[in-house]
Amino acid sequence: MSAIKVIEREVLKEKPQGPMGFGQLFTDYMFTMDYKEGKGWHHALIKPYQNIEISPAAQVLHYGQAVFEGMKAYRQGDDIILFRPEENFKRMNLSNARLNIPEVDVAFLLDALQQLVRLEQDWIPAGQGESLYIRPFVIATEPYLGVHAxxxxxFMIILSPVGAYYGDDQLMATRIYVEDEYVRAVRGGVGFAKVAGNYAASLAAQTRASELGYHQVLWLDGVEQRYIEEVGSMNIFFVMDGKVVTPELNGSILPGITRKSILQLAAYLGYEVEERRIAIEEVMNAESVSEIFGTGTAAVISPVGSIRYQDREVVINNGATGPVTQHLYDEYTAIQEGRKADPFNWCLKINKR
Amino acid sequence: MSAIKVIEREVLKEKPQGPMGFGQLFTDYMFTMDYKEGKGWHHALIKPYQNIEISPAAQVLHYGQAVFEGMKAYRQGDDIILFRPEENFKRMNLSNARLNIPEVDVAFLLDALQQLVRLEQDWIPAGQGESLYIRPFVIATEPYLGVHAxxxxxFMIILSPVGAYYGDDQLMATRIYVEDEYVRAVRGGVGFAKVAGNYAASLAAQTRASELGYHQVLWLDGVEQRYIEEVGSMNIFFVMDGKVVTPELNGSILPGITRKSILQLAAYLGYEVEERRIAIEEVMNAESVSEIFGTGTAAVISPVGSIRYQDREVVINNGATGPVTQHLYDEYTAIQEGRKADPFNWCLKINKR
Known part of the structure; x- marks a missing residue:
């Protein structure tokens, strides 16, 4: 594909002064590119952030052919870095394959993203825990009501400056509700892919958990409704007998990039790590579960203070953030924010001009 | 809600002369209405069919919060009828509830649809097997990247004139492939609802079946991968020992309106009907299965000529349309097209002016 055309805007937006929240505020520019059968991906463009115009018959609106990714750019002193962006574009191609969406060119998109973030560098907030959230996504635009690929x-990338997930960088333990009626995904389905429909399907359980006073849903497997899959839209980890344990990837769990990174980091820091099947009873009955935490791009690490399954609630580490969770959070965010060296080569430094 | 405002277009499109296909050609007008929390559904409008403008952060594009319906308007001599439209709007509310989308007002939409179809009556084709396909749908438009309802x-309704599914009204038997790897839905999931994500998730299996030379996929249940659920995007029926049998609704099967109507019609015509769990082995081994057919709004009834499961293929009724299938098809379409009386009060006659 040829070079990316840039359409400049005349007036830039005001940058936010106060709290930014998550995913509500968007920057000045977006990246777009189109696909047409026979022509492939073409018309790569950086243009002012704006509404899109699509047919009311566009397939995404009817049949949900849509995938997305989420990643972040950070300031590291005077530098700007992207955190493992290649992993996200590779995973997007896994999602694309599952939904019969044409593959994207990872190397080209890595370049395009760097060009976009370079242009928008003033939008990357500088505070601790703050970052620029990056949302690449693909939607099916063909105006046709037949069910087909x-x-x-x-393909688009939009950018949103986001605040610290936890104020003052103090981790806050959440209460989770084990969902034993609604099912998120089953092997043979689309649970391992970052596809739009998975999220709509999760809302009913999340709403019920919220109404019952819980922050997040813990999903069980779709076949036996017994094995732990993930929590909310994060992966989940247990500290058991000092080991860092997470459910093994089984086709219905999202292969989180934070999940993968935390497994690497924990091993590097000397913890024994384990990926295996974990039954819910094992967690509810085990004296040996000393900590639980979720992992994901938005919150990075989210400690779990209690877990409710059917009629029973178990409090974890007295409802507070445990030492292993805190250790992993501190080391991980220190790498992302450049306060410590990056032994894994996770941070891709962007040339600022 | 107040009366529906109409914005007229200056120039009407040319009506199609040749083959219309399915869902590619749209009429002059569309119906739209908006929802905002605190305000409810408002701004009901009939306006020229046109592209819509939405934010690139609109939730439907990321999290798949979208439901739809499909129904038809027919000419019956000088009359115009809608076929069971109330059933579709009621089912839309089931889908809405599952995806935390606000309920729509069924009575109001029945009026709105009649007003729209009255305005577009010249678009309803007059040939046998032809009709005006009606697509109501709802999409989440809020520009926000947080995962929430x-x-x-x-809400929109778009209209598309469609040709006869089978040329010359001769039913054509299809070959179906029993999918034993990919899973469409599981109890606790969204299989019973007409939600966008279900269709995107089905494409991979449909593509594989096509490549293997089959027309449609037959889905098995997500738990045991043993019990028959539905075929392609239709419900499925078996004629077994003279009885008309279909899988019982179990939470992962779509409650088809054609399915429900065919059950009623078959009983009325004197067939014994049964809704129950049907294992795939039962069908593959039974001498007693004399016919198989699918039901859905688009094809109405689609006979199955052969069924392939793992290494074995069973030919049904010598690969031809069976007598019960043909009988039901003839009687059902005769009611839809006004060639026979409508003992069920399925046809809602529209006041033409």
């Missing part, structure tokens, strides 16, 4: 798509 | 939606 669309012949036209649009 | 959106606070803003748009």
């Amino acid at each position: 669309a012949t036209e798509y649009q | 959106a606070t803003e939606y748009q």
Whole structure:
């Protein structure tokens, strides 16, 4: 594909002064590219952030052919880095394959993303825990009501400055509700892919958990409704007998990039790590579960203070953030924010001009 | 809600002369209405069919909060009828509830649809097997990347004239492939609802079946991968020992309106009908299975000529349309097209002016 055309905007937006929240505020520019069968991906463009115009018959609106990714850019002193962006574009291609969406060119998109973030560098907030959230996504735009893999798509990247997930960088333990009626995913389905429909399907359980006073849903497997899969839209980890344990990838769990990174980091820091099947009873009955935490791009690490399954609630580490959780959080965010060296080569430094 | 405002277009499109296909050609007008939390559904409008403008952060594009329906308007001599439209709007509310989308007002939409179809009556084709396909749908439009039930939606109805599914009204038997790896839905999931994500998730299996030379996928249940659920995007029926049998609704099967109507019609015509769990082995081994057919709005009834499961293929009724299938098809379409009386009060006659 040829060079990326840039359409400049005349007036830039005001940058936020106060709290930024998450995913509500967008920067000045977006990246777009189109796909048409026979022509491939083409028309790569950086243009002012703006509404898109699509047919009311566009397939994404009817049949949900849509995938997305989420990643972050950070300031490291005077530098700007992207955290493992290649992993996200590779995973997008796994999602694309599952939904019969054409593959994207990872190397090209890595370049395009760097060009976009370079242009928008003033939007990356500088405070601790703050970052620029990056949302690449693909939607099927072909205007046709037959159920088939669309012949036209649009790929976009939009950017949103986000505040610290936890104020003052103090981790806050959450209460989780084990969902034993609604099911998120089953082997043979699309649970391992970052596809739009998975999230809509999760809302009912999340709403119920909230109404019952819990922060997040813990999902069980779809076959036996017994084995732990993930929590909310994060992966989940247990500290058991000092080991860092997480459910093994089984086709219905999202292969989180934070999950993968935390497994690497924990091993590097000397913890024994384990990926295996974990039954809910094992967690509810085990004296040996000393900590639980979720992992994901938005919150990075989210400690779990209590877990409710059917009629029983178990409090974990007296409802507070445990030492292993805190250790992993501190080391991980220190790498992301450049306060410590990056032994894994996770941070991709962007040339600022 | 107040009366529906109509914005007229200056120039009408040319009506199609040749083959219309399915869902590719749209009429002159569309119906839209908006939802905002605190305000409810409002701004009901009939306007020229046109592209819509939405934020690139609109939740439907990321999290798949979208439901739809499909129904048809027919000419019956000088009359125009809608076929069981109330059933579709009621089912839309089931889908809405599952995805935390606000309920729509069924009575109001029945009126709105009649007003729209009255305006577009010249678009209803007159040939046998032809009809005006009606697509109501709801999408989440709130521009926000947090995963939550959106606070803003748009409801739309678009119309597409469609040709006879089978040329010359001769039913054509299809070959179906029993999918034993990919899974469409599982109890506790969203299989019973007409939600966008279900269709994207089905594409991979449909593509594989096509490559192997089959027309449609037959889905098994997600838990045991043993019990028959539905075929392609249709419900499925078996004629077994003279009885008309279909899988019982179990939470992962779509409650088809054609399915429900065919059950009623078959009983009325004197067939014994049964809704129950049907294992795939039962069908593959039974001498007693004399016919198989699918039901859905688009094809109405689609006979199955052969069924392949793992290494074995069973030919049904010598690969031809069976007598019960043909009988039901003839009687059902005769009611839809007004060639026979409608003992069920399924046809809602529209006041033409």
